[in-house]
Amino acid sequence: MEEKKFPPRKVVLQLAVSLLILGGALVTRWFYPEETRAFIRRYISGGLDYTAVLSDMGESLRTFVMGVPYPDETVNSGQMTDNGPDTEHGGPGIPPEEIIPEPSPSVTPDDGQLPAGVGGVRVNGLGGLEMPVRLVNAAYFPAFEDGGDDTLPIPFGTVAPDKADFSLHELPFTVSQPANGAFSSGFGYRIHPIYGDWRFHFGYDIAGYTGADIRAFADGTVAAVGVSGSYGNYIILQHADGYVTLYAHCDSVSANEGRAVSAGDTIAKMGSTGVSTGPHLHFELRREESFLDPAPYLTTE
Amino acid sequence: MTVGKVRVRAGFVLLVAALVYLDEGYLLWMVVGSAVMHELGHYIPLKIFGGKVLLLELSGGGLTMEHDAREKLGYGKELASVVMGPILSIGFALLFSLLNDMMLWQIAGICLTHGIFNLLPMSGLDGGRALEIILAMRGSAAPQSAVRVTTAVCGAILGGFCVLLAVLYHNPSLLLALLYLLALRKRKAVTA
Numbered sequence: 001m002e003e004k005k006f007p008p009r010k011v012v013l014q015l016a017v018s019l020l021i022l023g024g025a026l027v028t029r030w031f032y033p034e035e036t037r038a039f040i041r042r043y044i045s046g047g048l049d050y051t052a053v054l055s056d057m058g059e060s061l062r063t064f065v066m067g068v069p070y071p072d073e074t075v076n077s078g079q080m081t082d083n084g085p086d087t088e089h090g091g092p093g094i095p096p097e098e099i100i101p102e103p104s105p106s107v108t109p110d111d112g113q114l115p116a117g118v119g120g121v122r123v124n125g126l127g128g129l130e131m132p133v134r135l136v137n138a139a140y141f142p143a144f145e146d147g148g149d150d151t152l153p154i155p156f157g158t159v160a161p162d163k164a165d166f167s168l169h170e171l172p173f174t175v176s177q178p179a180n181g182a183f184s185s186g187f188g189y190r191i192h193p194i195y196g197d198w199r200f201h202f203g204y205d206i207a208g209y210t211g212a213d214i215r216a217f218a219d220g221t222v223a224a225v226g227v228s229g230s231y232g233n234y235i236i237l238q239h240a241d242g243y244v245t246l247y248a249h250c251d252s253v254s255a256n257e258g259r260a261v262s263a264g265d266t267i268a269k270m271g272s273t274g275v276s277t278g279p280h281l282h283f284e285l286r287r288e289e290s291f292l293d294p295a296p297y298l299t300t301e
Numbered sequence: 302m303t304v305g306k307v308r309v310r311a312g313f314v315l316l317v318a319a320l321v322y323l324d325e326g327y328l329l330w331m332v333v334g335s336a337v338m339h340e341l342g343h344y345i346p347l348k349i350f351g352g353k354v355l356l357l358e359l360s361g362g363g364l365t366m367e368h369d370a371r372e373k374l375g376y377g378k379e380l381a382s383v384v385m386g387p388i389l390s391i392g393f394a395l396l397f398s399l400l401n402d403m404m405l406w407q408i409a410g411i412c413l414t415h416g417i418f419n420l421l422p423m424s425g426l427d428g429g430r431a432l433e434i435i436l437a438m439r440g441s442a443a444p445q446s447a448v449r450v451t452t453a454v455c456g457a458i459l460g461g462f463c464v465l466l467a468v469l470y471h472n473p474s475l476l477l478a479l480l481y482l483l484a485l486r487k488r489k490a491v492t493a
Contacts, residue, residue, distance in 0.1 A: 014311035015302050022314050025322040034325075041323055046472030051326060051407055054414075058406025061398035061413060213325070260401060266326065 038211035049269060052254035059256065161200050164188075165290040172241045173218040175297050176263040179270060179281040181208030183300045187293035193277050203248070204294040207280040210251050212270040214281055216261040217245045217297075225253050231282070232273025237261065241287075248282040249274050306354060312361025312485070327404070328411075335390065335411045336364050339419070342389030343368075346382040350374050362485045380434045383427050390416030421459075422451040425486070 029037070164187070185193075185205035192199045220239035227233050231248035235255060238244055251271025261267055272279045285294040302309050320329045343366055344354065352374050356367040370379040390412045397409035420428040429448045436444035463476040 011302060011311075015309070015314065018311040018314035018318065022318040022321065025318040029322055037323055037325070041325070044472075044474045044477065046466075046470050046474075048470070048472055048474075051328065054328075054410030055403050055406040056410070057413055058394070058398045058409030061394060061409055062406070065395060065398065255403065259403065261403065265403060 034212070035209050038209055042211055049252045049254055051266070052252065055254065056256075163290050164200065164202070165287070165292050167292075168296055169287070169292060171218070171243065171297065173239055173243075174263060175218050176215055177299060178217050178245070178247060178283050179206045179208055179212060179214050179300075181206040181212065181270070181281070181300065183207075184280055186295055187291075194275055202291040203246070203282040203284040204298060204300075205280050205282055206298075206300050207278065208270045210269070210271050210279045212279070213266045214247050214250060214268040214270055216263055216265045216267050217283070217285070218243070218263045220245075220261060222255045222257050222259045222261060222267070225255070225257055228274065230275045232276060233268070233271065234274075235268050237267070244286045246282075246284040246286065248284070249276045249280060251279075303356075306356055308356055308358045308360075310358065310360040313359040316361050328407070331408050331411050335393075335408065335415045338393050338412065339386045339390045339415055340364055340366060342386040343382050346378070346385045347374075350378040350382065352378070352382065360485070362482060376434050376438045380431060380438075383431045383434065386427050387416040387419045390419070421455050422448065423455045424448050424452045 166187075183205070184207035185201060187204055188201060190199065190201050192201075214235075216237055218237075218239045220237040222235060223238040223244065224236040225234070231246075233250040233253050234246060234248040235250065235253045236244060236246045247268055249271055250268040250273065253268040255261060255265075255267040270279050270281050276282075283294055283298075285292040285297065317329075320332070340357075347354065347368055347370060350370070352368050352370045354366055354368050358365045358367070368382075370382055374382075394409045394412035394416060397405040397412065419426050420431075422428040422432045424430075424433075424445075429452060432451065433444045433448050436447055441447065460479060463479050467473040467476040
């Protein structure tokens with residue numbers, strides 16, 4: 001019947017071919033790495049993040065209608081005040097450079113008290129010994145690629161900085177993976193991939209590709225968005241109970257300060273801005289003055 | 302291929318394929334939702350006034366609805382049905398923008414773009430159609446030629462903007478979209 005009703009074979013053929021292409025698009029979408037798609041997206045958009053542009057438009061519309069800019073009720077739930085972030089108490093708005101002068105690895109005069117380890121302490125104060133350090137990124141250090149046991153000598157006198165907190169916290173919220181990708185560098189001492197010396201790394205690195213989604217670790221509010229020399233484009237979220245997460249080296253950040261986010265919301269795109277050797281997410285989990293090891297709460301391979 | 306009152310063209314399937322492939326989030330579905338809301342804006346007044354949808358075409362250029370409003374309903378009601386599309390789009394944009402959610406804000410952005418773009422006085426868009434009706438209502442002899450002029454002016458401005466974006470910001474996406482739409486128009490003109 002239909003054949004008679006629609007004689008133009010050409011039309012049927014066109015449709016069949018286009019459906020085939022649609023099927024191909026679906027298959028490649030689900031079974032092929034996202035890299036190619038991200039590359040095309042980047043190429044035709046010139047790096048512009050359309051989702052961010054669109055949500056900015058929605059937000060501007062709200063501002064236009066309501067007559068006030070967005071941040072109102074949700075902002076004060078954290079440590080933010082009307083005058084901006086509370087910088088005295090290690091609030092989320094502290095520019096990262098100020099809280100994290102990467103400590104000199106070899107000189108940390110300390111009482112030797114070491115934090116309790118989680119899943120094995122990676123750094124302790126006994127200098128000169130070979131310590132198990134879970135840190136080396138094969139991509140950064142090809143020489144260690146086949147080492148396997150991640151064992152490196154730590155210079156004499158090296159102690160974990162006071163601010164490093166290796167204990168396992170019971171987080172008062174459900175968490176979500178901040179990015180897909182490969183684990184590339186953990187919390188602890190490492191030879192800095194660029195400076196080439198021993199430095200304590202306060203974050204957890206997940207390597208991916210430029211344009212990959214960076215998602216909120218947990219429900220919270222955007223406490224700060226900024227650019228710094230070392231962190232590149234970064235975004236800081238304030239969560240319940242004083243927990244704070246930071247996402248650095250972003251290609252772009254798509255959430256504005258004061259915005260409420262849910263765990264798993266895309267808040268930024270992975271990039272290699274700041275001091276970085278390749279596209280990755282530098283993820284930090286903090287609480288007040290201390291930096292937690294994010295590893296126990298992540299499932300990145 | 303036409304099934305009932307719906308005609309699906311190969312270009313539409315290709316467009317969906319491209320969007321499915323490139324889309325990373327839910328943008329495609331937001332665009333589809335926005336388009337449906339927009340068409341509902343046309344459809345509801347049309348139904349209320351007793352008009353009839355003759356054909357819903359899904360082509361590479363998007364959704365278009367053919368109806369008998371002009372012949373049966375007269376200028377006033379046709380105008381209402383034409384402008385209700387963008388009005389509903391903008392209304393939904395306002396509604397979604399008032400809620401505190403990033404994703405809803407994205408939908409608001411899409412609806413807003415959809416509504417405002419369609420209000421441009423260019424032939425093929427709601428704005429052009431509305432302008433044509435208004436001019437005809439005022440007794441203009443050749444409303445279509447006036448719309449042709451506004452189409453050319455708006456087209457030139459839009460084209461200039463797209464070229465600027467491509468050259469200055471290395472973002473050829475809108476230019477590509479414009480060329481694509483132009484190619485569609487040309488083909489339509491040839492086949493029509």
